[in-house]
Structures are given as structure tokens and as C-alpha cells.
Amino acid sequence: MKESSAIKESEERLQFLAHHDPLTKLPNRLLFSARLEHALQHAHRQNELVAVMFLDLDNFKQINDGLGHPVGDKVLQKVARRLSAIMRDEDTVARMGGDEFALVLGDISDSMGASQVASKVLSVFEAPLEIDHHRLYVTSTLGISLYPSDGENVATLLKNAHTAMYHAKEEGKNQFCFYTDDLNxxxxxxxxxxxxxxxxxxxxxxxxxxxxQYELSSGRLTGAEALIRWNHKELGLVPPDEFIPMAESNGLIIPIGRWIMKQACSQVKTWQEAGFDIDRIGVNVAGQQIQNSDIVETVKDVLKETKLEPACLELEITESFIMQQAEKAISTLEELRKIGVALAIDDFGTGYSSLSYLKRLPIDRLKIDRSFIKDIPYDSDGVAITKAIIALGKSMQLNVIAEGIETDEQHDFLTEKGCDEVQGYLYSRPLNAQEIEEIFQKEN
Structure with missing residues (x-):
């Protein structure tokens, strides 16, 4: 009798493990699909609606990377409990993997009912999570599809809810979005x-x-910023703001970033050998290149391959990335500095960096973000911030360059305030290598 009871318990345990997520104890993808299928059959007979919600935690990777996976696991467990607490008994909350969850809501009258539940789901994240002495503010983004208008089977409804969730992410996160055919x-x-x-x-x-890039005091061309362009075989010129975020999300930014760096360094070496006087080339480095690749070895290899002097390469790193992982960023920048390359903080003024960190950064230049420049001298906030950045740069013996200069008024203001260098359409649009050479030839 005891043996048969033990066998039964073992079978039940195996059955539970096969259909539930071991970390959160929520239904897994397999059980979710079965319950959704059951809900669709019931809805078909009763002529009812079913809502499928796909939920993803915002910036969860930062918690895992910054605080470690044990903390990340506890976040997932607490989120699972909060979601379960607001659902009806007949609804299903499942963990689909990673930081993704899915919900099935049966017997809803219309999309308004789904909206109310979605708002309720978002509200469970308003209170911070207290984990291992950390107070964490976590938000989520939801995509919603409805049976039968957005699909009549499990796979289609789940795919469409997932598509809607990604659209909501692109629109700013911490919100929900209904699926439409246009999204597909x-x-x-x-x-x-x-x-x-x-x-x-x-x-x-x-x-x-x-x-x-020009020196304001003399008007001399001192350097240039390398900017990538994609000449698509069918679509023609694809704007960088369309494909760079895509490259960052799928990891392609690492090989693309290396390619840009090598092309730019090789081109500057060619110009220098032709007798053109150019101090440096600025190359943007994405956060992912620092996080997920050996950027130090990449820079060493590129300089060796192109035979360019390290001081002629300036790496531009965004302030916002530096502040996300300040300690790691400082360590990596110090290693890069040992190679001899110049370092600049791009988009300075937008990342809320503290002066204590700024003093520790081994940088040469601050680059004032164009958002502060665009309405100068008529925008008092832009004027105040720009003056403060220039003064800060001078006090720390840093070169200051402003980007996005388009008017004579902006030029005059920056000259008066002592900005060191400028770039923008007032002086020149981005040019190909041959057009840059023509500028050098005119100067000579």
C-alpha cells in the first residue's frame, strides 16, 4: 500500500514538473497552450471572447547583470505571486521563459474588459520589490490579442500578442498595446x-x-566623426536610426562597429599619408560593444592592422551607457586609455552623471548634445546648460565640442562662451571620403 502511494506521489510530482515552471511554480508554455486551447473551444461554443496577454519585464537584464541571477530569480518569483494574486480562478498566468509571462482571460465581454485587466496588471508593478536589502522598481510591457478577431488558434494568438508587446516596447515600455493587422x-x-x-x-x-569638426578660434578642420550609411540594394539609403537600434538588439552592432572603426582608421591613415592635416577621427562605440565584446582587443587589432597612431582615434561613448554600469565602464575606459586612444563622452548632459564619477573618468572631451544647442540663444534652459557644460569642461581641463550647429546665432554664442570645437550643418553635412579630400585640398 505504501509502495503504491509512493509511486502515485512520484507520478503526480513528475506530472507537475512537466507542466509547471520549477522557479515560479506557474504553468509553463506546454500547460499554457493546453489551457488556451480549452478556452478557445469553450469560447467558440458560447460565442465569447478570449484575451491573450504577453508580458515582458522592462530592463530585467540590468537586474541580472548588475545584482546577479539569484536576485533576478527572486524578482521573477515575486512577480509571479503578484500576477497570480490579481487573476480570477478561471484565468491562467504562465511563465513562458526568461522574463516573459503570458495570461489567458476567458469570458470577457469586449476589448474594454481586457484593457481594465491590463491596467490592473501594470498597477501590480507600482510598488517596489524588496529583495536582499535592495529596493527594486520593475515595470512591464504587455501586448494583447483577442479571439476570434486576431486569430483562431493558439499559435496565431500568441504570436500576435507578442508582436503587440514589442510595439508597446518601441513606444516607450510600461504600457499595453492591442494587436492590429498593421502591426503584423x-x-x-x-x-x-x-x-x-x-x-x-x-x-x-x-x-x-x-x-x-572645426576649431572655433581658428576655423581649422581638426577632425571628423565617422557615421555609417547603409545603401540597401532595393530600398536605397536606410537611415541609421532605423537600423542601428536593430543592430544593437540583435548583436550585429559588434561586427558592424568593428567594421566602422577599421574603415575610419584606414581612411585617416590614407589622408595623413597624402599629406592632409587631420588630428583625429571620432568613432561611436555602442554600449553593447563595451559590455559584450572585448573592445580593448578590438581597438588594439584595428590600430595594428591600419598602422594608425592611437592618439588619432577618438572613441565616443554615450553618457547614459556609462552611468548604467559606471564601475565597469570606468575600468574599460582606463584600459582603453592605456592604449593611447582619446576618449569622449557623447551626448553629454543627457545621462545625469554625477560629478564624482565624471572626475574618475579618463576622458579628453565632452560633447554637448544637440538637444541643448538646437534652440540657442532663445531657449533659456539650453543656454544655461550649455554654459555650465563649457565651464565644467574648462575647470576639468577637458576639450568641449558642440554638435548640431545650424545657425550663425548658435556659432556666435558658442564662440563667445569659449567652446573649443563645433560640428553641424552650418559648417558641413556628413561627406564621403572624396568630398573630405576636396576640403583638405582647398585648405592647402
Whole structure:
């Protein structure tokens, strides 16, 4: 009798493990699909609606990377408990994997009912999570699909809810979005573009353009910022703001970033050998290149391959990334500095960096973000912030460059306040290598 009871308990345990997530004890993808299928059959007989919600935690990776996976696991467990607490008995909350959850809501009258539940779900994240002496503020983003209008089977409804969730992420996170047919066509376009992006490097579709940088006091061309352009074989010129975020999300920014760096360094070496006087080339480095690749070895390899002097390469790192992982960023920047390359903080003024960190950064230049420049001298906030950054740079013996200069008034203001260098359409749009050479020839 005891043996048969033990066997039964073992079978029940195995059955539970097969259908539930071991960390959160929520239904897993397999059980979720079975329950959704059951809900669809019931809704079909009763002529009712079913809502499928796909939920993703915002910036969860930062918790795992910054505080470790044990803390991340506890976050998932607490989130699971909070979600379960607000659901009806007949609804299902499941963990689909990673930081993704899904919900099935049966017997809803219309989309308004789904909206109310979605708002309720978002509200459970308003209170911080207290974990291991850490107070964590976590938000989530939801996508919603409805049976039968958005699909009549499990796979389609789940895919469409997932598509809606990604759209909500792009619109700013911490919100929900209903699926529409337009989202599907957008998702398909993005998928095709991403596939083309993977082939673009091999097909030689990228080109580097250079925006000149000028010394304000003398008007001399001192350097340039390297900017990538994608000449798509069918679509023509694809704007960087369309494909760079995509490259950052799928990891392609690492090989693309290396390619830009090598092309730019090689070009500057060619100019120098031709007798053109250029101090440096600025190359943007994405946060992912520092986080997920050996950027120090990459820089060493590129300089060795192109035979460019390290001081002629300036790496531009955004202030917001530095502040996300300040200690790691400082360590990496110090290693890069030992190589001899110049370092600049890009978009300075937008990342809320503290002066204590700024003093520790081994940097050469501050680059004032164009958002502060665009309405100078008529925007009092822009004027005040720009003056403060220039004064800060001078007090720390840092070179200050302003970007996005488009008017004579902006030029005059920056000259008066003692800004060191400038770039923008007032002086020159981004140019290809041949056009830059023409500028050098005129100067000579």
C-alpha cells in the first residue's frame, strides 16, 4: 500500500514538473497552450471572447547583470505571486521563459474588459520589490490579442500578442498595446530588414561618411566623426536610426562597429599619408560593444592592422551607457586609455552623471548634445546648460565640442562662451571620403 502511494506521489510530482515552471511554480508554455486551447473551444461554443496577454519585464537584464541571477530569480518569483494574486480562478498566468509571462482571460465581454485587466496588471508593478536589502522598481510591457478577431488558434494568438508587446516596447515600455493587422505587416517588414542587415556586411552595402569638426578660434578642420550609411540594394539609403537600434538588439552592432572603426582608421591613415592635416577621427562605440565584446582587443587589432597612431582615434561613448554600469565602464575606459586612444563622452548632459564619477573618468572631451544647442540663444534652459557644460569642461581641463550647429546665432554664442570645437550643418553635412579630400585640398 505504501509502495503504491509512493509511486502515485512520484507520478503526480513528475506530472507537475512537466507542466509547471520549477522557479515560479506557474504553468509553463506546454500547460499554457493546453489551457488556451480549452478556452478557445469553450469560447467558440458560447460565442465569447478570449484575451491573450504577453508580458515582458522592462530592463530585467540590468537586474541580472548588475545584482546577479539569484536576485533576478527572486524578482521573477515575486512577480509571479503578484500576477497570480490579481487573476480570477478561471484565468491562467504562465511563465513562458526568461522574463516573459503570458495570461489567458476567458469570458470577457469586449476589448474594454481586457484593457481594465491590463491596467490592473501594470498597477501590480507600482510598488517596489524588496529583495536582499535592495529596493527594486520593475515595470512591464504587455501586448494583447483577442479571439476570434486576431486569430483562431493558439499559435496565431500568441504570436500576435507578442508582436503587440514589442510595439508597446518601441513606444516607450510600461504600457499595453492591442494587436492590429498593421502591426503584423510592420513586424514582417522589420524581420525582412533584419535579415537584409545580416547580409549587408558581406554584400559591402555599408559606407562611412565623415562630418567635419572645426576649431572655433581658428576655423581649422581638426577632425571628423565617422557615421555609417547603409545603401540597401532595393530600398536605397536606410537611415541609421532605423537600423542601428536593430543592430544593437540583435548583436550585429559588434561586427558592424568593428567594421566602422577599421574603415575610419584606414581612411585617416590614407589622408595623413597624402599629406592632409587631420588630428583625429571620432568613432561611436555602442554600449553593447563595451559590455559584450572585448573592445580593448578590438581597438588594439584595428590600430595594428591600419598602422594608425592611437592618439588619432577618438572613441565616443554615450553618457547614459556609462552611468548604467559606471564601475565597469570606468575600468574599460582606463584600459582603453592605456592604449593611447582619446576618449569622449557623447551626448553629454543627457545621462545625469554625477560629478564624482565624471572626475574618475579618463576622458579628453565632452560633447554637448544637440538637444541643448538646437534652440540657442532663445531657449533659456539650453543656454544655461550649455554654459555650465563649457565651464565644467574648462575647470576639468577637458576639450568641449558642440554638435548640431545650424545657425550663425548658435556659432556666435558658442564662440563667445569659449567652446573649443563645433560640428553641424552650418559648417558641413556628413561627406564621403572624396568630398573630405576636396576640403583638405582647398585648405592647402
Amino acid at each position: 505587416s510592420e513586424a514582417l517588414e522589420k524581420l525582412n530588414l533584419e535579415n537584409d542587415l545580416r547580409e549587408a556586411l558581406n554584400n559591402d552595402e555599408f559606407e562611412v561618411y565623415y562630418q567635419p
